[in-house]
Amino acid sequence: MTSVKLKFKESSVSGKEGTLYIQVIHGREVAQVNTGLHIHKEEWDYENGSIVKGYPESGKRAKYLDIIRGKILLEKERMNRIVEYYENGDGLYKVADVVRRYREASCGTVSVFEYIRIQIARLQRLGKERTAETYGQMLNSLVKYRKGMDLYFDMIDTDMMEQYEIFMRVNHLCRNTSSFYMRILRCVYNRAVEEGITVQRQPFRHVYTGVDKTPKRAVTINDIRNIKALRLLRNPVLEFARDIFLFSFYMRGMSFIDIAYLRKKDMSNGFITYNRRKTGQQIVVRLEKPILDIIMKYTLSGSEYLLPVIERQDGTERKQYLNKMLLVNRKLKIIAGMAGIQIPLSMYVARHSWASVAKSMDVSLSVISLGMGHDNEETTRIYLDSIQTDQIDDANVRILKEL
Template sequence: MTLSCTNLKRKRRNSPFALIMGQIVRLEQKGKSRTSETYLSTYRSFMRFLKRDDILMYEIDQNMIEDYELWLQKDGLAPNSTSFYMRILHTILNKAVRQSLIPSCDFFQNVYTGIATTTKRAIGIDSLKRIKTLDLRLFPQLDFARDMFFLSLYFRGMSFVDMANLQHKNLQNGHLVYCRQKTGQRLDIKWERQMSDILDKYSTDAKYLLPILKTPDGESRKYYKNMSKQVNRWLKKIGTMAGIQIPLTMYVARHTWASLAKQKNIPLNVISDGLGHDSEKTTLIYLSTLDTSAVDDANSKILADLL
């Protein structure tokens, strides 16, 4: 039976994924590509679970949500990964409630929506020194990945996406000043000699400070994601060569900076500010204002151990 235009519009309006797709478009328009990708990932995952093209609001119930969680678990996803999809779905259904598309109800009371403690991702000074002293002259790709890893560490655990988007104009009077892609928070890092030692190897006339993005702006997001995968793949090889027990990735540099700062008895609020945490749940203490000299001192103490 063919749907009338009115019924078709009503069907689309009562589809949770019409809300998702609409949100994706709005996020893209606001330049929040990373967040839009999380919504798209959830949409694709739930559709694979349903083995359908769409679903109506009234068809979703508590049993379906619990079955979806079980399906994710059988697919090998860890608790934090299943929780990721559950939280996105919960957000979408709450939006449907606010728009009076479905009655208020809680389908998520028996599924996990928290954030579990992750496995150790930090490494110690001895491991860092083993990585640093590896002879990688015959492996330029591995050498590049190692340089990016240490730059992330020197930059107080800066994320790879923020490193990729650094421009020459971010260097101002002996400081690296930039805004985090994830939160928009402005960070100020005192420039240290170890940073120049690496950066001098990659001097470029391009607008970017580092040779990560080498493509027109319109394709930068896709190119960054490919580079991120490659660098992490190369880092895992480096980790094996250096005898590191955990998989080495760019994210390990961020955890390592925080771990080393804690070992130096740096106050937790200083570590939080150094990492650029805002209201993230992983941050225990956050101060909106802090003298940057305290963070610069913490970074100098960490880098001194690597000389």
């Protein structure tokens, strides 16, 4: 058996911090591994071999000791996992083997939580706010699973990922959500491998990283007519939510984020041209009368944006968009009841409904895919060079005439 304990060595200089080290004993061999972490002797509990709890901490020192506690737990876990690795082998190893492997693993490493935060900051610098948010959501989930305890990449293995998957299921995350978080974490892990932070151990090979087919929710052309016919003049917030829903439908299922960031300069020569924020793909939509009616109804003078989703340019644009999306989706639930629609309305329903209505009118799948900006659709890739923009616009005219 191998013993791994945290020890403290006082400084020979009065008032100077002492050193925390890990003591490893195997057989009759003893080794000491310096953690590089330092505390005062008053902060060390000699009886329990740990940093004192309840010591009168305040301010920066309290935060410092919290950080030290977290790092110590992390280093001890790493050392224990290395010992476990040797114990599960033939058992013929020396203390020097444990120390060597520990130092190799510790050389120039960055913790997983820290690395994910670095990636979030990188995505934000690149303007990929939505992707950064999903990384943050995954990190929050991982932190909960680890109960706040950080880890290193060499600690991530198939067992841990299977346990993390079980944790998410127990906490009522659907399989697509747990798979989504796994795919993000795998992306982070693979990037760390590319940067030489860790080696590839294929820790995700036993967990689900696919996408389950889910029931798609769409409304019929009759439902769209009923939504359009609602008299909402006495409630401008409901009216705005309804009109933005219709605008998305008229614009071939335009996503809410693209509507929010649509600028007046994107409208020119009878067309609206924009790039999808999700994929970067350029979309060109011919301006039909229903689209123009909504634009003329809501466009504000003095704003560069086409519709009043983002109303102030003060650095809070992202927050304004998110708040307006929540408001619109909440009001759409009310509108659904008023229009006698059984499924809960949302902006996503508008997007999917255009595709569903187009399909019911025998518009080809390739035209639908291209019209919605699905640049990852195999059918779209096959027909991308042969489908003309006017075919898509003609399909949109056929749909709008049904209203």
